[in-house]
Amino acid sequence: MAKLFSFGFWNSVARLILRNRILIILLIVAATLFLATQWKNMRFSFTEANLLPDDHQANVDYNQFLDKFGDEGNVILLGVNDSTLFKPKNFLAWKQLTQKLEAYPEVDYTISISNLQQLKKFENPSRFEMVPFIPEENPTETQLQEYQEQLYNEMPFYENLVYSSHSNTLQSAIYLNKEIVNSKERKVFVLEELQPLLDNFEKESGIDLKVSGMPYIRTLNSQNIIDEIGIFILAALGVTSLIFFFFFRSVRATIISMVTVCIGVMWAFGVIGLLHYEITVLTALIPPLIIVIGIPNCIFLINKYQQEIKKHGNQAKSLQRVITKVGNATLMTNITTASGFATFILTDSTLLKEFGIVASINIVAIFVLSLLIIPIIYSYMKLPKQKHLKHLNKRWIGAFVGWMEKMVKHRRISIYITALVLLVASIIGIYTIKISGSLLEDMPQEAQFFKDIKFFEQEFDGVMPLEILVDTKRKNGVLNSATLKRMEKLEEHIAEFPEFSQPVSLTRLVKYSKQAFYNGEPKYYQLPSSQEQNFIMPYTKGFSSQENLLTAYVDSTGRYARITTFMKDIGTDKMEELEEDVWKEVHKIFPEERYEISMTGKALLFQKGTNYLVKNLVLSLSLAILLIAIFMAWMFRSFRMIVVSLVPNLLPLLVTAGMMGFLGVPIKPSTILVFSIAFGISVDDTIHFLAKYRQELKANNWKIKRSVYGALRETGVSMFYTSIVLFFGFSVFMISSFGGTVALGGLVSATLLFAMLANLLLLPSLLLSLEKNIADKEILKEPAMRIIDTEEDEAEIEKEETRNAKKK
Structure with a gap:
């Protein structure tokens, strides 16, 4: 044979x-x-490569999150650590850059020092309105210095969103249309539109721009x-x-x-x-x-x-x-x-x-x-x-x-x-072999975008989103005072870890509304009591449903809320320790019979x-x-x-x-x-x-x-x-x-x-x-x-x- x-x-x-x-x-x-x-x-x-089977529980949780809030990695960040940004010429150039970015159909909206909104209380009728933080078209250098001081000292709402808690670094957030985040259009926008625009700004202003965010990192x-x-x-x-x-x-x-x-x-x-x-x-x-x-x-x-x-x-x-x-x-x-x-x-x-x-x-x-x-x-x-x-x-x-x-x-x-x-x-x-689950470890470490990642890690404590989805099991449950306090307690626990950034959620806006009610006094940036809620509630009518931050962190039914924090580039062992610790706190704070909590995000996946x-x-x-x-x-x-x-x-x-x-x-x-x-x-x-x-x-x-x-x-x-x-x-x-x-x-x-x-x-x-x-x-x-x-x-x-x- x-x-x-x-x-x-x-x-x-x-x-x-x-x-x-x-x-x-x-x-x-x-x-x-x-x-x-x-x-x-x-x-x-x-x-990023999805290494898990489609029916794995972590994938199921992630897809459920996407169903409620869309892709979590749709933000491109621009960072500047340069005091000359508050010079009239450079500030005007920054403002024009932000306006150009907002004009692109691929961009939903931006948050930047040049278009920053401030929550203010008005009477007759009683209401809150978002008004421009810098209303002048061409502010003087003295005015810009005053606004800079006010931002750092009187607006904790924007801490780690617009300014770093570690230094005078400012960042702008470009929120992309979620429909294009995982498509070829994102690549075209980043490489052919955004990159040349930012290069031109650096050349004309002499300001060193740092760029990061998951869409940008993925593209490059x-x-x-x-x-x-x-x-x-x-x-x-x-x-x-x-x-x-x-x-x-x-x-x-x-x-x-x-x-x-x-x-x-x-x-x-x-x-x-x-x-x-x-x-x-x-x-x-x-x-x-x-x-x-x-x-x-x-x-x-x-x-x-x-x-x-x-x-x-x-x-x-x-x-x-x-x-x-x-x-x-x-x-x-x-x-x-x-x-x-x-x-x-x-x-x-x-x-x-x-x-x-x-x-x-x-x-x-x-x-x-x-x-x-x-x-x-x-x-x-x-x-x-x-x-x-x-x-x-x-x-x-x-x-x-x-x-x-x-x-x-x-x-x-x-x-x-x-x-x-x-x-x-x-x-x-x-x-002695270690296991690594780092998203960034294999990326080219000599590339400029990798160096920028490290800059944002240092200044804003991370760029990789970790999401916590809170299901209150009832309509408008997230607006309940007890739920907000539970969320705040969890956020305070997360903020204790140097590997995580300050979390962002609905609680920030609620705290900011109390501060605005007390005419912007920073010491009132805290959750209102039940009695204060009754006073503040009339001012929120006609405001909440239109604001980007609220719709980004609460679903349309008010049943689901998200808490977003950003992680540093940590290995698998450390991540497992932190995850276990956060879960222990979750189980202490949120009774299982009243809440269902899931933790997700690309880094965790x-x-x-x-x-x-x-x-x-x-x-x-x-x-x-x-x-x-x-x-x-x-x-x-x-x-x-x-x-x-x-x-x-x-x-x-x-x-x-x-x-x-x-x-x-x-x-x-x-x-x-x-x-x-x-x-x-x-x-x-x-x-x-x-x-x-x-x-x-x-x-x-x-x-x-x-x-x-x-x-x-x-x-x-x-x-x-x-x-x-x-x-x-x-x-x-x-x-x-x-x-x-x-x-x-x-x-x-x-x-x-x-x-x-x-x-x-x-x-x-x-x-x-x-x-x-x-x-x-x-x-x-x-x-x-x-x-x-x-x-x-x-x-x-x-x-x-x-x-x-x-x-x-």
Whole structure:
């Protein structure tokens, strides 16, 4: 059965490819053109990645909040820490800037020092009205200084809304239309309208503007992702083509490989568009991943073609044997790599599921493209020149192979001790790993918008909204005096934490109304008593329903209220502590039979999503190990061989996890991918080595040592080649400005380097030390599928080729 599959199937495939070259090329061109038409369906993500399943309680709470109040992250903040803003010229420029912003249809309204409203009491009839805080069109410098003093000393309502409680920093809030917050229109407005307007203001006034707020952060962050896709692709092409040329010293071989992987990249974008998936931080990695993973396919195929040419000089026979002999090996290695990515499909996270689907599809696709394009293109070209075959002597890495053989032969104890020390150290490091659920941690920290985030954190105690939804379970329940006092008590508790800003809610407006009732005296900025409410109530008629602040923090029925605070960039552990503390206070203040409270917001969702993904990490990695173990069991039909083969692949994962602990790299959505990706790729070397070892055992009459050294010499070179390509290919991601992508590239590169050394040193050492237990003919049975051809297989291929020649 194995021979039938190996010879019959792959010979048929080879004949099919070489006899239908024009048709296959036309089909590839047609498929590429079709997938290119799907690029228009690619969507760039305009929101933070939602890492939780749709039916998770945190998502349910968040969606309920959105139903009541719309998107909570619709504010863009402008910050100024410059006393010259209160000079008449600069103040007028600031006022004109605010007016221009309000004129945009994308902007609902703005709150700024130049258009600030002050609540005032009027008689005949009794009423409150919002009047301009600075009524003059062109105030003098003296007037502006007086208004500045009044703002800081007499208007606590605007503390941390317009002015900082820590310094003289002022901020303007631009409230975007909630319909465009998660759409392309937001990106167009921020990049093409807002940014040039603010740059022009800075240039003309000389005032340094700080800009932040979730819509702004999301837009610039997603634009950085878009910009980096092109950089990654070019860098991956550049690095892999240089390494490829260094190995083969052939321009045409390099060009053929680059064409192949470029088509693979076009297909990757096409698949994303065809499935209507968003381009996120994760899916943006797939095109360069295809280049990095596709180049080893090209190395195997072109290397085999040149070996065959050197052996007998017959081009047709060489191309036939490239497909027949290398087809199995490349298929198996690509299947195991795809399996590592495919495990993400089984998670409930939409983000990871989409990444797993697109990556696994395109890894199989790049295998198919390599197997079709390379033999067909070479079939139309002249035979390689002798200078192109010089690299086959491999003299330049002879010393490396000799060193490996010497280590395995004489230093096995040293290898085991080193592996044991690494294992113990890794376990210690693993216990120090932290989990990070920070929304901002992976953002480019050298970017100006990230520096502005830190400015707002310092001045206004955070930019990431945390929302508390209060359900009073009755109409107009939020206006009840007892409810307002409970809300105020919770807000005072939240304000005690330096990680949170001063909360904003209906209570601010109610306090302000009492202050206005007492003619603006700051000492009366407090909740009114029941008796005072009776006096104040007549003044609020005809006022409350029209004010932006009230409608933003109370729903139309008066049943629901929101309390908004802004968080600093804190990690998962700290966030969990604070959340637990706030919940304790909530349960004390709000009786469960009268109130229903939920806590939500993007930052909280992201933190819970990170914890959820960490749990899924164990699942996805376990599935990857199980899938590949089953696959190897089917191929080698030996349980002991499976155990031996998993050891050198699991140790590098543990070493990497230990490195993360010692280097302070936390577990987060980006670094979670490292383990499944690296395991799926590194196991390829094990398959190659064990397949060659099985072949050597048979050829050497089951002499263990001779077989191990023979396998090491034969596979060491190709494993070195591909590992070098993968190492430098994944290192490309380290040029990213995103911390998570840098960590992903560095960790996968390090893991693959450890895996290569483990497969070339630890695996053969284990085979030699356990020779009596795993080399028995009954235990190491005939494999279900041939990966590497034996001399018998060569004879079979010769017979098959002879039969085909006679038929012709």
